[in-house]
Amino acid sequence: MTEADRASATGKPVRPRRRAGDAVSTFFYRRRRLYLWLLLAPPLLWFGVVFVGALLALVWQSTYTFNDFAMQVTPDFTLANYRALFVEANRDIVIRTVAMAASVTIASAMIGFPIAYYMARYTRGAARGLFYVGVMLPMWASYIVKAYAWTMILSKGGIIYWVVDRIGLRGALDGILTLPYVGGSSLSTSNLGRFLVFTYAWLPFMILPMNAAIERVPANLLQASADLGALPWQTFRTVLLPLAFPGVVAGSIFTFSLTLGDYIIPQLVGPPGLYIGMMVNLQQGSVGNLPMAAAFTAVPIVIISIYLWIARRLGAFDAL
Amino acid sequence: MSIAVELREVSRHFGDVRAVDRVSLAIEDGEFFSMLGPSGSGKTTCLRLIGGFDLPTDGRIFLHGEDASDRPPYERDVNTVFQDYALFPHLSVRDNVAYGLRMKGVGRKERRREADAALAQVALGGLGDRHPGQLSGGQRQRVALARALVNRPRVLLLDEPLGALDLKLREQMQVELKGLQRRLGITFVYVTHDQGEALSMSDRVAVFNHGRVEQVDPPRELYVRPRTTFVAGFVGTANVLTGAVARRITGADRPVSIRPERIAFGAAGAGQLGVAGKVVDVQFHGPTSRFEIEAEGVHLAVTLANGDAATDAGRPRPGDAVELSWSPEAMAPLRDSGEGDRAGQGTPVLPGSAVPATSGAAGAATIDERS
Numbered sequence: 001m002t003e004a005d006r007a008s009a010t011g012k013p014v015r016p017r018r019r020a021g022d023a024v025s026t027f028f029y030r031r032r033r034l035y036l037w038l039l040l041a042p043p044l045l046w047f048g049v050v051f052v053g054a055l056l057a058l059v060w061q062s063t064y065t066f067n068d069f070a071m072q073v074t075p076d077f078t079l080a081n082y083r084a085l086f087v088e089a090n091r092d093i094v095i096r097t098v099a100m101a102a103s104v105t106i107a108s109a110m111i112g113f114p115i116a117y118y119m120a121r122y123t124r125g126a127a128r129g130l131f132y133v134g135v136m137l138p139m140w141a142s143y144i145v146k147a148y149a150w151t152m153i154l155s156k157g158g159i160i161y162w163v164v165d166r167i168g169l170r171g172a173l174d175g176i177l178t179l180p181y182v183g184g185s186s187l188s189t190s191n192l193g194r195f196l197v198f199t200y201a202w203l204p205f206m207i208l209p210m211n212a213a214i215e216r217v218p219a220n221l222l223q224a225s226a227d228l229g230a231l232p233w234q235t236f237r238t239v240l241l242p243l244a245f246p247g248v249v250a251g252s253i254f255t256f257s258l259t260l261g262d263y264i265i266p267q268l269v270g271p272p273g274l275y276i277g278m279m280v281n282l283q284q285g286s287v288g289n290l291p292m293a294a295a296f297t298a299v300p301i302v303i304i305s306i307y308l309w310i311a312r313r314l315g316a317f318d319a320l
Numbered sequence: 321m322s323i324a325v326e327l328r329e330v331s332r333h334f335g336d337v338r339a340v341d342r343v344s345l346a347i348e349d350g351e352f353f354s355m356l357g358p359s360g361s362g363k364t365t366c367l368r369l370i371g372g373f374d375l376p377t378d379g380r381i382f383l384h385g386e387d388a389s390d391r392p393p394y395e396r397d398v399n400t401v402f403q404d405y406a407l408f409p410h411l412s413v414r415d416n417v418a419y420g421l422r423m424k425g426v427g428r429k430e431r432r433r434e435a436d437a438a439l440a441q442v443a444l445g446g447l448g449d450r451h452p453g454q455l456s457g458g459q460r461q462r463v464a465l466a467r468a469l470v471n472r473p474r475v476l477l478l479d480e481p482l483g484a485l486d487l488k489l490r491e492q493m494q495v496e497l498k499g500l501q502r503r504l505g506i507t508f509v510y511v512t513h514d515q516g517e518a519l520s521m522s523d524r525v526a527v528f529n530h531g532r533v534e535q536v537d538p539p540r541e542l543y544v545r546p547r548t549t550f551v552a553g554f555v556g557t558a559n560v561l562t563g564a565v566a567r568r569i570t571g572a573d574r575p576v577s578i579r580p581e582r583i584a585f586g587a588a589g590a591g592q593l594g595v596a597g598k599v600v601d602v603q604f605h606g607p608t609s610r611f612e613i614e615a616e617g618v619h620l621a622v623t624l625a626n627g628d629a630a631t632d633a634g635r636p637r638p639g640d641a642v643e644l645s646w647s648p649e650a651m652a653p654l655r656d657s658g659e660g661d662r663a664g665q666g667t668p669v670l671p672g673s674a675v676p677a678t679s680g681a682a683g684a685a686t687i688d689e690r691s
Contacts, residue, residue: 223373224406226393228420228471238419242410315410 055301062294073290081295090279094299097276100191101259104198105252108206111199112251116210117240121219135204143201147268150197154188154269161187184271194270201265202258206251213247214240245316253304260300276300323385324349324475324507325370330379332365339365341531342379347509349384349474352501354510354518357528358554364403364479366528367511371477372396384474394423398475399468403483405460407452413439413463414448420471438470439463441500458489465500475507482517494521515555519543527551529657543579550657552577559583559620560654569595569618575654580610580623582650585636587643594645595620599636611636615644 028035065076084090119131138146152158164173177183177190184190217240225235241248263277274282276296283293311317325347332340340362347353355363368374369381372393381389388396399420407416414435415422421431439445442462452460461481468476481497482490498521501508512518518525519539526536529550535542546552549560562575570576570593588594597615609632611622622644626632636642 218404218406220402220404220406221408223371223393224400224402224408225419225423226373227371227398227400228423228467229394230419230423231394234423238423239408 058294058297059301062291062298064291064294066289066291071288073288081291082298084292085295085299090296093274093276093279096273097260098303100195100198100275101256103195104202104259105206105255107195107199108203108255109210109248109252112203112206112210113248116207116214116247119207119211120214135207138200139204144264146201147197147265150193150200151188151268154186154193154196156186156188158188188269189271191270194266197265197269198259198262202255205254205258209250209254210244210247213244213250217243242315245311249308249311249316253307256307257300257304260303322349323347324351324383325353325509326382327366327370328380328382330366330369330376330381332362332369332374333377338531340369340376343531343533345526345533345536347475347507349507350505352498352508352510352521352523354512354522354525355528356512356515356518356525356555358513361528362531363511363513363526363528365531367400367477367479367509370475370509371398371400397473398477399471399473400477400479401464401468401481403479403481405452405464407460407463407467409452411451412448413444413450413452413455416452416463417448417467417470419467424471434470435466438466441469442466457484458493461485461493465497469500469504469506473506475509476501478508478510480512481510483512483514490517497521519555525555527554529554534657545652546577546654547652548655548657549575549577552652552654557621557623561618562656565618569593569616570651572653575656576651577654578620578646578651580621581608581625583620583622583644583646585622585624585642586645588645592645592647593651594643596641596643599638599640599642601638602636609635613642613644620644 062081063077063079065074065078065080066072067074085094115131115135119128119135123131153160155161161170161173164170173187176192177185177187182190182192184193187193187196221239221243222235225239226232230238261277261280263275263281266273266275266278276299280293280296283289283296323346325345327343327345330340330343331338343362343366345366355366357363365374369376370383372388372391372395376389379389380387383396383398408419411419414432417438418426418431418435421434426434436445436448439448442465444459444462444466447455447459452463455463461484464481478497482493485493494517497508510518510522519542522539524536524538525542527534527542527550529548534548535546535551537545542551542555546555546558549562552558552560557580558577559580560575560577561569566575567573595615595618597613597618597620599611600614600619601612603610603612604626605623606626608623608625611624613620613622624635
């Protein structure tokens with residue numbers, strides 16, 4: 001083919017041209033590893049120092065000694081803070097917090113799954129966008145405001161009592177509130193009320209990862225399951241749930257650790273009694289016992305680690 | 321012969337789109353039945369209706385004489401091999417195959433035995449402990465097949481099962497599938513857009529176009545006696561003459577199809593038809609060569625079997641003036657398939673991507689038969 005032919009077929013021949021910056025691009029094109037390292041170094045540094053480093057420092061400081069009389073911290077190694085976790089009062093705090101976190105997580109998963117499933121499988125375009133906004137919108141409002149609003153909603157004379165009165169179920173509600181652990185003098189001072197507020201606050205953190213996981217399950221796997229004779233609940237249990245389980249685990253880590261660390265909602269709603277988050281706040285704020293606060297912080301880390309280990313053993317991440 | 325699958329006036333509409341439009345079919349027990357058509361022709365939707373993954377807007381579906389129109393998939397005695405296999409990624413190969421038995425409450429020991437037997441049947445014995453992710457495309461294909469067959473369905477639905485495999489493997493699997501079907505005596509309903517695949521494997525083929533069935537016939541009949549302009553063009557290569565061109569050349573008042581291999585070079589003999597023209601292009605396809613000829617305002621394709629270099633030396637070259645001739649019985653009278661085909665007056669209707677061997681030529685001569 002001659003030069004003239006080529007020009008006539010495509011108009012003007014276009015060739016790669018040397019431009020400014022070519023030398024730099026070529027330099028990096030031939031040194032991919034260096035390029036990658038240059039790109040990754042700043043975020044890796046940030047991650048290493050701010051995330052991992054700070055966490056290690058925290059654990060390190062939990063072994064410092066706090067002098068009760070001088071109200072001073074000295075960097076002498078001790079395990080006294082961890083021993084103190086097992087003192088009855090502190091153990092109660094841990095159990096109380098973990099029990100609430102577990103209940104909130106289970107409830108969020110049960111409420112969240114159908115919503116996430118519907119979002120992932122049945123909505124398209126604008127409807128899906130609306131669901132996303134609907135799920136995330138409450139997260140944009142200050143959560144202290146929402147927690148205060150809930151104290152009103154749950155109080156005697158609040159809207160829930162009003163509705164319950166109207167439909168004649170006041171007796172049932174009062175009955176529930178007499179139950180041990182769950183009840184209290186009113187909804188707003190009961191564990192039930194606190195549970196409702198926690199579940200409300202953390203539900204989006206459960207829905208979003210579950211939605212992402214369900215979205216990734218190909219529809220034809222569900223069809224194949226039905227084709228092979230599985231009833232809908234069997235398909236749910238043997239195909240959908242196992243494949244979406246990593247999302248459930250991710251969501252439950254959020255709801256679990258958020259409950260373990262929160263110190264606002266337990267102050268505003270529910271019966272008296274400290275939570276881990278409140279204890280951390282108290283220890284470092286009022287008392288100045290940073291080592292003890294750090295030791296309390298280690299509790300969620302240990303619990304989540306055990307949880308992840310169990311989930312892994314159950315095969316939750318096999319399909320990833 | 322009893323009827324395994326029957327569709328009576330079945331339609332499936334998606335909004336304004338009639339994906340399946342009043343389709344009636346009767347598939348016999350033990351038959352290898354193919355549903356052939358371009359993408360969007362309604363063949364896959366039809367298969368999904370038989371499998372129960374979708375319900376018809378209108379019409380009834382019968383499986384072995386029973387009305388199954390409203391039944392969910394798990395209540396139908398059919399199993400499906402999905403296009404991309406749809407293997408469960410979290411289960412081992414053996415558990416995948418045993419899944420159907422597990423759902424029906426078969427005991428662990430027995431379903432293990434059955435699953436291993438089914439895997440051996442598709443030459444995958446010993447791979448039961450692997451996960452689908454560790455298998456090649458061809459192996460996954462076989463697992464999908466074993467997973468369906470282990471349930472001993474009376475009807476097996478296959479949705480373009482070989483589409484993702486390379487050519488060699490596809491040809492091998494075609495032979496195996498056909499052998500398996502003959503051995504087991506199960507009814508196969510096979511969806512494909514590959515006319516070669518449909519012709520080589522099937523007892524009968526239904527050709528789909530725009531949600532409707534254009535023709536149902538055995539492969540040879542379909543090729544030799546296409547009944548519509550669409551079928552003539554989609555199944556194999558055909559010179560379809562329509563309208564005034566058809567009238568002028570054949571004297572008949574309806575479209576006709578002439579296969580390129582039925583046209584010869586040379587003047588028309590007694591009782592033959594013929595045209596004079598000029599060779600535009602010659603393409604080499606291995607066993608055959610294809611000549612593109614411009615004749616009396618008509619574009620015709622002619623194929624000749626290739627011999628050795630010496631015997632083929634005297635053949636026409638591009639630019640040569642030639643005469644073409646054919647016998648009247650080489651022409652199949654056609655019915656118009658409707659819009660889209662009228663643009664193709666006097667042009668060879670090439671099956672677009674359906675025949676790999678001719679795809680090189682398609683760019684020049686394909687007319688828009690699918691719009």
